[in-house]
Amino acid sequence: MRVENELYKKQGIHVISAIFTVEEGKMKVLLIKRKKDPYKDSWALVGGALYNNENLNDGMKREIKEKSGINNVRLYQFDVFDELGKTPGIPFRMVAIAYLGIVDGKRTDIIKESRNTKNIWWCDVKNVPNLAFSHNDILNSAVEKLKDLIVQSDILKALLPKEFTMPELQNLYEGILNKNFDRRNFRKKILSLNIIEDTNKEVSINGNKPSKLYKFKDKIECKKIF
Amino acid sequence: MRVENELYKKQGIHVISAIFTVEEGKMKVLLIKRKKDPYKDSWALVGGALYNNENLNDGMKREIKEKSGINNVRLYQFDVFDELGKTPGIPFRMVAIAYLGIVDGKRTDIIKESRNTKNIWWCDVKNVPNLAFSHNDILNSAVEKLKDLIVQSDILKALLPKEFTMPELQNLYEGILNKNFDRRNFRKKILSLNIIEDTNKEVSINGNKPSKLYKFKDKIECKKIF
DNA sequence: ACAAAAGTGTTCTTAATACACCCATGT
DNA sequence: ACATGGGTGTATTAAGAACACTTTTGT
Numbered sequence A, B: 001m002r003v004e005n006e007l008y009k010k011q012g013i014h015v016i017s018a019i020f021t022v023e024e025g026k027m028k029v030l031l032i033k034r035k036k037d038p039y040k041d042s043w044a045l046v047g048g049a050l051y052n053n054e055n056l057n058d059g060m061k062r063e064i065k066e067k068s069g070i071n072n073v074r075l076y077q078f079d080v081f082d083e084l085g086k087t088p089g090i091p092f093r094m095v096a097i098a099y100l101g102i103v104d105g106k107r108t109d110i111i112k113e114s115r116n117t118k119n120i121w122w123c124d125v126k127n128v129p130n131l132a133f134s135h136n137d138i139l140n141s142a143v144e145k146l147k148d149l150i151v152q153s154d155i156l157k158a159l160l161p162k163e164f165t166m167p168e169l170q171n172l173y174e175g176i177l178n179k180n181f182d183r184r185n186f187r188k189k190i191l192s193l194n195i196i197e198d199t200n201k202e203v204s205i206n207g208n209k210p211s212k213l214y215k216f217k218d219k220i221e222c223k224k225i226f
Numbered sequence C: 001a002c003a004a005a006a007g008t009g010t011t012c013t014t015a016a017t018a019c020a021c022c023c024a025t026g027t
Numbered sequence D: 001a002c003a004t005g006g007g008t009g010t011a012t013t014a015a016g017a018a019c020a021c022t023t024t025t026g027t
Helices: A056-068 A135-149 A153-159 A166-177 A183-190 B056-068 B136-148 B153-159 B165-178 B181-191
Strands: A012-021 A026-034 A045-047 A074-082 A091-100 A115-125 A163-165 A195-202 A211-216 B011-023 B027-034 B046-049 B074-082 B093-102 B117-124 B163-165 B198-202 B211-217
Touching: A012 A056, A012 A153, A012 B074, A012 B181, A026 A056, A026 A135, A026 A166, A045 A056, A056 A074, A056 A091, A056 B074, A074 A135, A074 B056, A074 B074, A074 B181, A091 A135, A091 A153, A091 B093, A115 A183, A135 A166, A163 A166, A163 A195, A166 A183, A166 A211, B011 B056, B011 B136, B011 B153, B027 B056, B027 B136, B027 B165, B046 B056, B056 B074, B056 B093, B056 B117, B074 B136, B093 B136, B093 B153, B163 B165, B165 B181, B165 B211
Parallel strands: A012 A091, B011 B093
Antiparallel strands: A012 A026, A012 A045, A012 B011, A026 A115, A074 A091, A163 A211, A195 A211, B011 B027, B011 B046, B027 B117, B074 B093, B163 B211, B198 B211
């Protein structure tokens, strides 16, 4: 490949991340509000252009740090999106490398504003507004990937708060995988994996019979759950 | 993103494909021999730099057509490789978009030579030489992806010749997945899927008891096999 | 007749599914 | 006392794993 060849001259690489967490038993995705054109004032996924001198993962982490303050995100590169001709106002021919990120929201402080963003929001995955660029497509694709990941025990541990109830866990699964499980069978399955333990505490969430609180064991192997 | 910013100026995108087929019951990958530096005379996967004005899939197909003549390949984008500082002689900061390709070798004519290649070879996956760039890493990763794909019935149909024997099929699985199956259980499993049928023909492969020839039914759904 | 690989059925074990009753809480 | 959601055990069904003998061909 020759540098002077016009065929190759105007290309660039975006890194874009759909960062998920669980809050109140619901799956949330992190959105930022753009300060500048294009798509000024639109909500968008976290991301930006890669520099010449950084590798992909470092670039993704830098963007996430700059725009949200988060620095303990677990990242999975899951897809590539062609941005040829799709991005108004960007004269480069861009390719977007899409990442899925996982954090425990309760252990994570986020910053509200940055150089290019004016707000930030943990948005319920079930109710996402129109996003900038083709970020809705990227998010949909990330949610599909999340369905694959959620059946791994070590992801669950990264995603959930320290203590949680069995119905919360089941709700999470049913929401992401979009199907229902029998309460008894679900419990049996999860307990048989031997990755969580009873804390001997209880909470009453909706003023009904209290549910037991569970927590993950200190070290768990990565097992497939469904 | 501003075009004049030096941070973004020298980036480019490679598309690279590990193209697989089955020959004599063995999994083969398509390699080309390079005509020019860097890595002159080395074997390599099929690929090259993306143009400004084409999208990723078109670029990949163009490269495959140019270097091998193949135009009926089924492509899956499966990973992205960071080539920052890894590629001698290439002044651009490259990212390699990696594809897995599937063809039926017997139905495919390949060309021996092209502008940048001097030879081409269906190489046994179990016995691959040192490749140019970091193509061995990419190939290993493609083989991992192939393990996921091989359990889908429609991939099998794309990969295998029109007629095949049960031991050939089993060998293929055992080679890719790196484990052994019981002959009777394997047969039972495959037949229960209802995607292949008996041709009432037989072949003797090694001068032993002949095996039955099977073929795929005309239309099969995509089912998970293991 | 013997070596080499192919074909075939049954039993056992394990995992997944279906299902009904009692319990603790707030109003 | 009642409405709401949480907790528990058993019986059935389906899927996967284990296993041995007979058949065909070439030498």
